Amino acid sequence: MNALAPAVRGQESNTDAQALFRYVLRLGDLSLVLGQRLGEWVGHSPALEEDLGLANVALDLVGQARLLLTYAGEVEGRGRGEDEIAFLREHGEYLNAILAEQPNGDFGQTIVRQVLIDAFQLELYQRMTGSADERLAAIAAKSVKEVLYHLRYSSGWLVRLGDGTEESHARVQSALDALWPYTVELFAEDELDRTMADRGVAPRLSDVQAAWLRRIDEILAEATLRRPTDRAHSWHGKRGQHSEHLGYVLAEMQHLQRSYPGARW
Amino acid sequence: MNSVRADDRDPVPAARAPTPAPTDAEGRLSLAWRALAAVEDPEIPALGIVDLGLIRFVTLEPDGTLEVGLSPTYVGCPATEVIRRSVEHALRNAGAGAFVVTQVLSPAWTSDWITPDGRRKLESYGIVPPERPAASMRDILRRARPVGCPRCRSADTECISEFGSTPCKALHRCRACLEPFEYFKCI
Numbered sequence: 264m265n266a267l268a269p270a271v272r273g274q275e276s277n278t279d280a281q282a283l284f285r286y287v288l289r290l291g292d293l294s295l296v297l298g299q300r301l302g303e304w305v306g307h308s309p310a311l312e313e314d315l316g317l318a319n320v321a322l323d324l325v326g327q328a329r330l331l332l333t334y335a336g337e338v339e340g341r342g343r344g345e346d347e348i349a350f351l352r353e354h355g356e357y358l359n360a361i362l363a364e365q366p367n368g369d370f371g372q373t374i375v376r377q378v379l380i381d382a383f384q385l386e387l388y389q390r391m392t393g394s395a396d397e398r399l400a401a402i403a404a405k406s407v408k409e410v411l412y413h414l415r416y417s418s419g420w421l422v423r424l425g426d427g428t429e430e431s432h433a434r435v436q437s438a439l440d441a442l443w444p445y446t447v448e449l450f451a452e453d454e455l456d457r458t459m460a461d462r463g464v465a466p467r468l469s470d471v472q473a474a475w476l477r478r479i480d481e482i483l484a485e486a487t488l489r490r491p492t493d494r495a496h497s498w499h500g501k502r503g504q505h506s507e508h509l510g511y512v513l514a515e516m517q518h519l520q521r522s523y524p525g526a527r528w
Numbered sequence: 529m530n531s532v533r534a535d536d537r538d539p540v541p542a543a544r545a546p547t548p549a550p551t552d553a554e555g556r557l558s559l560a561w562r563a564l565a566a567v568e569d570p571e572i573p574a575l576g577i578v579d580l581g582l583i584r585f586v587t588l589e590p591d592g593t594l595e596v597g598l599s600p601t602y603v604g605c606p607a608t609e610v611i612r613r614s615v616e617h618a619l620r621n622a623g624a625g626a627f628v629v630t631q632v633l634s635p636a637w638t639s640d641w642i643t644p645d646g647r648r649k650l651e652s653y654g655i656v657p658p659e660r661p662a663a664s665m666r667d668i669l670r671r672a673r674p675v676g677c678p679r680c681r682s683a684d685t686e687c688i689s690e691f692g693s694t695p696c697k698a699l700h701r702c703r704a705c706l707e708p709f710e711y712f713k714c715i
Contacts, residue, residue, distance in 0.1 A: 298604075312689035312699065319691035326604025330633070401634035405603055408636060408665065408715045409695075415668050416690040 284339045285358060286459050287399070288348075289501055291331030292359035295349060296509065297380055298324030299516050300367055309370050316416055320377070323409045330402045350520035354503075354510055361500035362445035364509040371424050371431065372438035377417035378482060379442060383449050384410045386474040390466035399464060418482045425486025436488055443491040448498060450475075455501075549623035553588050556625060560586050560594055563622035570610045571694045574653040577611055581641025584632045594619070594627035599637040601715075602695040638662040639696075639714045650712055654678055655697065658714035665714055675711045677702035687711075 301321035308314035332345040362380060367373045388410060391403035424431040450472040452460075459465035483490050498504060519526060550556050564583050569575045577583060577598075584597035598615060600608040612629060619627050639658040642650070647657040656678050674685045682704035689699040697710045 315689055315693070315699075316691045319695045322604035322606070322695060323602055324604065326600075326602065330603055397634075401636075405600075405633050405636040408638075408662070409602055411665060411668060412690065412713065412715070418669065419690070 280338050280340065282455060282458055283396070283464065284335050286455055286465065287331055287335040287338060289358045289360075289455075290399075291328045291335055291348075292357050293363050293380070293384075294324040294331065295328035296357070296359045296512060297363040297376075298322070298328060299512055300363065300365075301373070301377075303367055304373065313370070317373070320413050320416065323406075323413065327402070327406045327409075330405075334398050334402070346520070350517045354505060354513060356503060357500070357505065357509060357513070358503055359500050359509075360445070360448045361498050361506050361509070362442065362449065364500070364506060364512055365442060365445065366508055368438060369434060370420075371435040372442070374417055374420045374424065375435055375438040375442055378414070378421050379446055379479070380449075381410055381414035381417050382475050382478045382482075383446075383471070385414055386471045386478065387466065390471065394465065395463035421482060421488075422486045425483070425488040432487065435486070439483075439488055440491050444494050444496060445498075447493060447496040448500060451496065451501075453501065549625060556594060557586055557588060559622055560596065560619060560624045560627070563618040563624060564596070564615065567611070567614045567618050570607045570614070572650070572653060572655065574649045575646055576649075577615070579643050579646030579649060581643060581646070582611065582637065592626060594624055596627060596629045597632040598629055599632045601637055605695055607694070637715075639712065642712075651678060654709060656700075656709060656711045658712050660714050662714050668714075675700050677705060677707070678709050679707050680705040685709075 298321045301317045301324065304317040305314060305321075308317055328349070329345050332348045336343040336345065336348055362376065365376055367376075385407065388403040388407040392400055392407060394400040394403065421435060424435045426432070450468045452468045456465065456468050460467045480490060498506065500506075500509075550559055561578075564586070565576055565578045567577045569577055569580060580601070582599050582601070584599055585595070586597075587595050589595055596615060596619070598612060602608075612631075615629055616627075619629075640662050642657065650657045656675050659675060674683055675687075676683050677685050677700075680702060682702055684703040685700050686703060687698055688701050688708070691697075692699040692710045696712055696715070698713055699708060700711050701708045
């Protein structure tokens with residue numbers, strides 16, 4: 264027997280936990296940051312119905328984030344809870360793809376960002392319901408049902424705006440052109456994504472992408488919008504390298520806990 | 529029998545005549561179910577959480593702890609926290625003994641679990657209960673067929689918002705009687 268075996272095994276499972284921790288953060292941060300962005304619309308939407316709609320989607324996303332960040336804290340095993348993870352991490356520790364942190368822009372731009380991420384989450388979670396990680400499978404099964412309603416809401420609006428007036432069409436097309444490059448990162452498989460897929464924890468991102476693209480093409484066709492061409496990307500929110508926008512999101516979201524540590528209400 | 533005034537909502541147990549709490553398993557389980565049946569949904573007071581199918585199980589652990597499985601309707605629904613506290617409050621008040629409330633995510637809650645009684649209560653409250661089984665949800669992306677008006681029964685209605693006052697409901701309007709109404713979405 265190799266005397267080192269137990270220690271090595273211990274280290275390995277530690278590395279495993281570390282990888283899972285980072286992967287769950289990617290999922291949770293995507294929901295949290297997008298939910299926070301949508302929350303900015305409260306009181307500012309074009310109509311009361313949209314105020315309710317965006318706020319409800321935001322609530323679901325924050326709800327998903329709570330489940331995911333709580334789980335991440337347990338996997339990490341250092342006693343951090345959802346609040347500590349959400350409110351006391353720095354910019355570079357956030358692992359969301361940077362599409363989520365892009366500014367709301369006008370209502371059309373918010374809707375374009377939403378369609379792109381809703382369709383991603385739908386295809387991802389649907390496949391994750393069969394995850395080897397039971398906890399992620401359960402969270403995915405719960406979330407996928409809600410995401411279906413999110414996509415119904417966002418795609419319904421994208422069709423109305425795209426196939427609407429000349430002005431609304433031009434606005435959502437230009438939002439799509441601006442945001443499309445960021446979608447590349449959602450599907451850019453790195454070593455962590457590969458490890459998770461190999462372990463059966465997560466689906467292959469190439470499968471998710473193919474299904475996502477079919478769905479997006481269908482929606483864009485109905486919305487009479489043109490799909491922009493892919494371009495190489497050079498950002499890595501999933502590795503903690505963010506645009507300046509995330510700083511503003513976190514400043515607002517974390518302000519209270521940073522100023523009054525441990526405040527509860 | 530204790531006589532309890534109808535307006536006696538005082539939750540302080542000491543204010544009540546002492547009721548010997550059942551100690552046998554069956555007695556404790558049925559006491560717990562009775563207590564849970566009285567817990568109302570904070571957003572739709574006409575409806576109990578048992579009617580909604582949110583209580584997944586009540587079991588007695590070998591150490592005598594009651595375990596109550598509770599599911600959220602939507603993960604971000606603010607009512608979830610309130611419901612949990614109401615459940616704990618109801619069990620304590622009923623003298624159910626040691627208990628623990630466990631969140632159950634899997635299998636995910638579905639509107640199919642709303643009891644027939646719950647559907648009737650929803651309807652009489654003016655909320656249209658889910659019209660289709662959750663299994664058919666996949667085609668909600670293809671735009672829904674109209675939901676019948678709960679007041680005049682007309683099928684000539686339109687959806688004016690996918691999300692109503694709570695995530696579980698959508699806002700519709702009847703084109704015949706012009707009244708807005710809420711629809712409990714299938715999920």
